[in-house]
Amino acid sequence: xxxxxxxxxxxxxxxxxxxxxxxxxxxxxxxxxxxxxxxxxxxxxxxxxxxxxxxxxxxxxxxxxxxxxxxxxxxxxxxxxxxxxxxxxxxxxxxxxxxxxxxxxxxxxxxxxxxxxxxxxxxxxxxxxxxxxxxxxxxxxxxxxxxxxxxxxxxxxxxxxxxxxxxxxxxxxxxxxxxxxxxxxxxxxxxxxxxxxxxxxxxxxxxxxxxxxxxxxxxxxxxxxxxxxxxxxxxxxxxxxxxxxxxxxxxxxxxxxxxxxxxxxxxxxxxxxxxxxxxxxxxxxxxxxxxxxxxxxxxxxxxxxxxxxxxxxxxxxxxxxxxxxxxxxxxxxxxxxxxxxxxxxxxxxxxxxxxxxxxxxxxxxxxxxxxxxxxxxxxxxxxxxxxxxxxxxxxxxxxxxxxxxxxxxxxxxxxxxxxxxxxxxxxxxxxxxxxxxxxxxxxxxxxxxxxxxxxxxxxxxxxxxxxxxxxxxxxxxxxxxxxxxxxxxxxxxxxxxxxxxxxxxxxxxxxxxxxxxxxxxxxxxxxxxxxxxxxxxxxxxxxxxxxxxxxxxxxxxxxxxxxxxxxxxxxxxxxxxxxxxxxxxxxxxxxxxxxxxxxxxxxxxxxxxxxxxxxxxxxxxxxxxxxxxxxxxxxxxxxxxxxxxxxxxxxxxxxxxxxxxxxxxxxxxxxxxxxxxxxxxxxxxxxxxxxxxxxxxxxxxxxxxxxxxxxxxxxxxxxxxxxxxxxxxxx
Amino acid sequence: xxxxxxxxxxxxxxxxxxxxxxxxxxxxxxxxxxxxxxxxxxxxxxxxxxxxxxxxxxxxxxxxxxxxxxxxxxxxxxxxxxxxxxxxxxxxxxxxxxxxxxxxxxxxxxxxxxxxxxxxxxxxxxxxxxxxx
Numbered sequence: 058x059x060x061x062x063x064x065x066x067x068x069x070x071x072x073x074x075x076x077x078x079x080x081x082x083x084x085x086x087x088x089x090x091x092x093x094x095x096x097x098x099x100x101x102x103x104x105x106x107x108x109x110x111x112x113x114x115x116x117x118x119x120x121x122x123x124x125x126x127x128x129x130x131x132x133x134x135x136x137x138x139x140x141x142x143x144x145x146x147x148x149x150x151x152x153x154x155x156x157x158x159x160x161x162x163x164x165x166x167x168x169x170x171x172x173x174x175x176x177x178x179x180x181x182x183x184x185x186x187x188x189x190x191x192x193x194x195x196x197x198x199x200x201x202x203x204x205x206x207x208x209x210x211x212x213x214x215x216x217x218x219x220x221x222x223x224x225x226x227x228x229x230x231x232x233x234x235x236x237x238x239x240x241x242x243x244x245x246x247x248x249x250x251x252x253x254x255x256x257x258x259x260x261x262x263x264x265x266x267x268x269x270x271x272x273x274x275x276x277x278x279x280x281x282x283x284x285x286x287x288x289x290x291x292x293x294x295x296x297x298x299x300x301x302x303x304x305x306x307x308x309x310x311x312x313x314x315x316x317x318x319x320x321x322x323x324x325x326x327x328x329x330x331x332x333x334x335x336x337x338x339x340x341x342x343x344x345x346x347x348x349x350x351x352x353x354x355x356x357x358x359x360x361x362x363x364x365x366x367x368x369x370x371x372x373x374x375x376x377x378x379x380x381x382x383x384x385x386x387x388x389x390x391x392x393x394x395x396x397x398x399x400x401x402x403x404x405x406x407x408x409x410x411x412x413x414x415x416x417x418x419x420x421x422x423x424x425x426x427x428x429x430x431x432x433x434x435x436x437x438x439x440x441x442x443x444x445x446x447x448x449x450x451x452x453x454x455x456x457x458x459x460x461x462x463x464x465x466x467x468x469x470x471x472x473x474x475x476x477x478x479x480x481x482x483x484x485x486x487x488x489x490x491x492x493x494x495x496x497x498x499x500x501x502x503x504x505x506x507x508x509x510x511x512x513x514x515x516x517x518x519x520x521x522x523x524x525x526x527x528x529x530x531x532x533x534x535x536x537x538x539x540x541x542x543x544x545x546x547x548x549x550x551x552x553x554x555x556x557x558x559x560x561x562x563x564x565x566x567x568x569x570x571x572x573x574x575x576x577x578x579x580x581x582x583x584x585x586x587x588x589x590x591x592x593x594x595x596x597x598x599x600x601x602x603x604x605x606x607x608x609x610x611x612x613x614x615x616x617x618x619x620x621x622x623x624x625x626x627x628x629x630x631x632x633x634x635x636x637x638x639x640x641x642x643x644x645x646x647x648x649x650x651x652x653x654x655x656x657x658x659x660x661x662x663x664x665x666x667x668x669x670x671x672x673x674x675x676x677x678x679x680x681x682x683x684x685x686x687x688x689x690x691x692x693x694x695x696x697x698x699x700x701x702x703x704x705x706x707x708x709x710x711x712x713x714x715x716x717x718x719x720x721x722x723x724x725x726x727x728x729x730x731x732x733x734x735x736x737x738x739x740x741x742x743x744x745x746x747x748x749x750x751x752x753x754x755x756x757x758x759x760x761x762x763x764x765x766x767x768x769x770x771x772x773x774x775x776x777x778x779x780x781x782x783x784x785x786x787x788x
Numbered sequence: 789x790x791x792x793x794x795x796x797x798x799x800x801x802x803x804x805x806x807x808x809x810x811x812x813x814x815x816x817x818x819x820x821x822x823x824x825x826x827x828x829x830x831x832x833x834x835x836x837x838x839x840x841x842x843x844x845x846x847x848x849x850x851x852x853x854x855x856x857x858x859x860x861x862x863x864x865x866x867x868x869x870x871x872x873x874x875x876x877x878x879x880x881x882x883x884x885x886x887x888x889x890x891x892x893x894x895x896x897x898x899x900x901x902x903x904x905x906x907x908x909x910x911x912x913x914x915x916x917x918x919x920x921x
Contacts (some may be wrong), residue, residue, distance in 0.1 A: 559881055559897070559898075560881075561809060562898055563807070563810050564810050564813045566899070567810070567901060570902075571813065571816065571901060574817075574901060575820075603898070606898050669896075
């Protein structure tokens with residue numbers, strides 16, 4: 058500082074000349090002295106200059122040198138003084154130039170010197186300031202602190218950033234920030250202060266503004282948060298947010314969603330956030346569910362607002378979330394209530410107009426509905442029934458406990474085996490009358506748990522009818538058993554009777570045959586006419602016996618079929634032979650087959666059948682064809698079709714009407730009147746049974762006046778080749 | 789018919805039939821044709837009779853009989869070497885279960901006389917010729 062001041066205040070050329078002369082003088086003197094010595098000793102020219110002159114010259118130089126030195130010294134002192142003055146003036150300037158307040162004070166509590174900033178800032182003259190102890194200017198509230206600080210300074214302890222308020226001349230207080238040091242030995246304190254009033258004020262204003270925003274944010278009931286656009290970390294969180302999430306601000310700030318939510322939720326939120334920032338517009342999430350720390354799962358409606366820098370790059374993401382859990386709940390509740398109301402009115406309608414008695418009951422077992430049918434069934438009016446305990450009113454004593462247990466069980470477990478199903482029970486009518494009912498109980502969920510609706514029918518009448526029907530059924534059953542028994546007895550009797558009848562028939566038949574044979578042998582002409590008569594009688598008797606035998610056979614077959622005793626004795630049978638035997642027999646018997654029988658039977662139709670029974674079937678059909686064929690030609694055809702043999706017996710006789718066709722294969726049915734043709738009418742029934750027992754079918758196609766065609770379809774069964782081939786002998 | 793075998797006439801027929809009426813008419817019819825007819829009321833009697841009579845050229849066998857039925861008789865017969873080859877024709881009302889017996893045929897009751905005589909003639913001739921041959 059010193060040197061700068063000096064350099065600034067002197068002439069550089071002057072100083073340079075003076076220094077040069079001063080430094081050169083001794084050397085000049087020395088040079089002259091040497092010259093004198095040389096001249097004295099050698100040079101004549103120099104010898105001619107008198108010594109005195111030399112001495113004088115030397116003296117002059119010495120004196121000059123002394124003079125010059127004195128001048129220099131004098132000049133130096135003068136310059137030093139001048140610089141000192143200049144320096145003082147600089148400090149003074151600096152002191153007063155400072156916009157900060159600078160002062161010196163003494164240990165007695167007075168300012169020793171203050172700069173102009175003191176005057177400017179506090180408004181006092183420096184004189185005023187130096188006169189009064191500086192503590193007088195201090196704000197009473199800051200007094201003690203200031204005093205303590207001052208005492209510390211006295212003890213030699215410096216002070217930095219000490220703040221207090223000084224009374225200014227206009228009566229206001231200025232906030233000053235002090236830095237002080239102390240020269241303990243000299244008893245002087247140096248201090249600088251800065252007027253912080255404006256800054257403080259500005260700070261205060263800023264703080265107020267901040268508080269204002271904070272207060273607003275914290276009083277908004279919605280969660281508000283601000284995230285950094287770059288890392289989506291929370292920068293701001295309001296009170297509602299803290300309360301909702303259950304975390305303190307300190308726990309939230311500087312963290313992102315991954316620190317609070319499960320990864321899948323955090324992924325979702327983050328991706329949404331990025332979308333919002335990219336989309337550059339407000340984004341609304343109408344409903345999102347989050348897991349909070351203390352409040353469980355909450356439903357939020359969130360708006361996310363992107364905030365941008367001046368250059369358009371994203372800066373913040375602001376989120377506003379409204380907790381709509383309660384709202385949603387209320388809304389749902391309202392919807393539910395509306396629905397319940399509608400349903401209630403629907404149910405009421407259903408109950409009122411139901412044809413069944415409808416009784417409603419709540420979980421306490423109290424009657425809540427009672428329609429007019431219920432009034433009729435139980436005898437209690439709606440007014441009497443509503444609000445009453447259902448069990449005591451309409452359930453007989455012995456069932457009340459079961460009712461109560463069943464209700465409790467359902468309410469506990471949701472299991473109700475008698476619910477939603479039709480059951481029969483007994484009910485209690487006014488006047489303690491127990492009667493049978495049929496009911497279905499339906500549980501319907503309700504705001505208060507459940508409502509139960511029982512659809513009830515009085516089934517007293519039905520029970521009577523049912524009992525009656527049961528009795529009838531029983532009677533019928535007994536009657537049927539008796540009938541079946543008598544049928545069985547009849548069949549047994551029939552079987553025995555037929556057998557017994559047939560036994561004497563064999564010898565009678567044979568005796569007649571023998572008689573016929575004997576008569577044929579008699580050749581006497583005398584007795585020819587007698588013999589001829591006898592022969593005729595015998596033939597007729599034999600025919601009747603044959604018919605009797607056939608009838609008995611039919612009866613026996615029917616009794617066997619009825620008793621399920623029709624057993625087949627199958628063996629290898631050649632159908633051609635069977636048919637031929639039947640035809641031969643008819644032709645031999647000389648039956649009126651006027652136009653004959655046309656045979657069209659394929660060769661080698663062989664199967665595994667009961668030959669005897671199959672023969673009787675064909676016999677029966679051929680007999681019928683002859684009987685009802687009105688003497689017109691009869692056609693018999695047989696051929697094989699796949700695994701089946703088909704036999705057709707066709708006549709061109711009277712035919713069978715449609716109605717009779719349906720029952721002709723039944724027992725004791727005959728298409729024509731008894732008068733016209735005799736017989737029991739069992740033949741086709743037996744034939745059908747025999748064909749069916751072989752696994753075949755028998756069909757009829759007929760038209761009245763055009764004749765009938767019987768068709769037998771008989772499966773060819775495989776016969777065992779090992780079986781011997783017994784000779785079939787027909788009778 | 790009426791031929792002799794080893795000095796004996798080859799025309800014996802055995803009827804095993806419990807029904808007397810049938811037995812008699814069968815006997816009468818066959819005797820009228822010249823056969824020598826022996827009768828037995830059941831299988832047991834038949835078996836007892838066989839050694840005492842000329843070997844028959846035909847046995848007419850009823851099935852349903854008391855004491856010993858036709859099946860049992862046939863069974864016993866088949867075990868006798870000398871008798872096993874005699875032709876047996878079954879005489880039955882129903883033709884049932886006759887297959888189990890190795891017979892030469894079945895005559896269904898009521899018996900057709902012509903058929904009976906034809907069978908008797910046929911088998912006796914065959915039997916007697918066979919014996920002779």
